[in-house]
Amino acid sequence: MSDVLTEAGWRPGRDAGDAAMLAVLVTVTVGAELFPAAERAVREFHGLTVLPAPTGGREVVAVGSAVDPREARHDVPSLNRLAGSLGVRLFPFGRTDTDAPLAVDEHGRLLMLGPGGPWLLGETVHDGLTALAYGLAPVRLRPPRLRFPLPALSGEGGLGAAVRAALVAVYVLHSTGVYSARALHLRATTLRGIGVVAVDEEFPLPPGPLESGADPLTAAMTARLDAVGARAGSCELVLTLTVPPGVEGPLATVACAVTLGGDPAEGPALALSAALSTCLGPSARTVDACGKALAAWAGSPA
Numbered sequence: 001m002s003d004v005l006t007e008a009g010w011r012p013g014r015d016a017g018d019a020a021m022l023a024v025l026v027t028v029t030v031g032a033e034l035f036p037a038a039e040r041a042v043r044e045f046h047g048l049t050v051l052p053a054p055t056g057g058r059e060v061v062a063v064g065s066a067v068d069p070r071e072a073r074h075d076v077p078s079l080n081r082l083a084g085s086l087g088v089r090l091f092p093f094g095r096t097d098t099d100a101p102l103a104v105d106e107h108g109r110l111l112m113l114g115p116g117g118p119w120l121l122g123e124t125v126h127d128g129l130t131a132l133a134y135g136l137a138p139v140r141l142r143p144p145r146l147r148f149p150l151p152a153l154s155g156e157g158g159l160g161a162a163v164r165a166a167l168v169a170v171y172v173l174h175s176t177g178v179y180s181a182r183a184l185h186l187r188a189t190t191l192r193g194i195g196v197v198a199v200d201e202e203f204p205l206p207p208g209p210l211e212s213g214a215d216p217l218t219a220a221m222t223a224r225l226d227a228v229g230a231r232a233g234s235c236e237l238v239l240t241l242t243v244p245p246g247v248e249g250p251l252a253t254v255a256c257a258v259t260l261g262g263d264p265a266e267g268p269a270l271a272l273s274a275a276l277s278t279c280l281g282p283s284a285r286t287v288d289a290c291g292k293a294l295a296a297w298a299g300s301p302a
Contacts, residue, residue: 004133005126008048020046027069027092031076037108038091041125042069045093052097053133062135065102067094072101075113079103082111082118086141087250087277093125096132107281117142120280141279146272146291148298153260153268159232160218162260165270166239167210167217168297169256173241176290178254181205181241186221188235191261198230202242236262250277254287270298 020043028034045067056062072079072092079101083090090103090111100114102121110121110128119138122128131138153161166184174180188199203220206213225232240257253275260268272294278287 004050004053005048005129008050010045010048014045015043016046017043023069027073027076030073031080032069032073032092033089034091035089035106037106038089038093038104041093041104041108042067042091045125045129048129050129050133052135056133057135059137060135063132064097065094065129065132067102067129069093071095072103075101078113082113085276086118086280087275088280102128105280109280111141112138116140118276141276143276144272144274144278144287144291146294148270148272148294148300150258150268150270150298153258158260158268159221159237160214162237162239162258162268163218163221164214166241166258167205167214169241169258169270169272169294170205171210172293172297173254173256173290176293177286178251178290179244179247181256182244183242184217185240185242186224187238187240188225188230188232189238190230190235192234195236198228198235199224233261236260238262250275250283251286253277254290270294 023046024034024039024042046069048067049064050067051064052062069092071094076092079090079092086105089106093102093104093110095101096112098114100112103111103113104125105111108125109123110125112119112121118141120141121138122131130136150165153165163184170181183202183204185202186199187197190196190198199221201224203217206216222232225235237260238257240255243252243254255273256271258268258270272291274287278284
């Protein structure tokens with residue numbers, strides 16, 4: 001499908017030379033940061049005007065594009081904010097026929113910033129420009145927000161069931177390579193009046209197999225609730241997996257929690273969320289695998 005690029009003047013080994021570097025210099029003066037992947041991409045594709053393919057529109061509307069960093073230089077502040085959220089540097093690359101700025105990241109991926117937010121067009125610039133021209137659907141980048149209802153937690157012994165559900169999540173996050181939580185954080189808020197936080201405390205996981213830790217954890221949490229005169233059944237309980245020390249990068253933003261006793265309309269649930277930085281690369285695959293594993297356990301679609 002690369003004939004649209006060939007027709008636009010691209011060829012393997014193409015180098016736009018001084019014209020490309022002049023465009024880079026103009027763009028850098030307004031706050032863009034150049035990096036090797038961006039320089040290579042601009043040199044290879046600068047000056048191309050890629051038209052929509054005659055056979056385009058395969059999944060979405062086919063869109064043309066012009067490759068020139070200067071076309072997106074006024075979007076540098078927006079691209080820099082997006083780069084901060086993604087945790088990866090971005091450099092202006094051009095503009096689509098629909099007036100959406102294009103950017104290349106430090107791994108050579110092509111992104112578009114449109115009205116609906118950021119989109120991944122391709123794992124390479126070549127693939128991204130081709131996808132635009134043929135109307136191949138891009139991937140929308142947005143923070144993962146998954147919720148799995150757990151109606152079984154509504155019965156007697158809800159705290160114990162919530163602890164067991166949280167321990168399942170501990171196992172899933174560990175087995176999928178997210179991180180190995182070593183504690184659960186209990187936040188208990190009374191349901192009467194304005195809602196008072198009765199317990200806001202971390203409980204380390206007992207040594208040994210996870211399944212053997214459910215009863216000791218439940219007993220410790222129940223004792224703490226009793227000590228402050230609160231009952232599990234009269235509180236909203238949120239059990240959050242504690243991110244262990246030393247976890248860095250996008251996966252450190254992954255949050256997983258079991259909620260019980262809150263809004264009756266929503267019911268008990270297990271929630272998984274993460275920052276926008278988990279939308280790209282290996283982190284995206286890890287979080288996706290984690291979400292699918294939790295969905296399979298909960299019996300809910302991911």
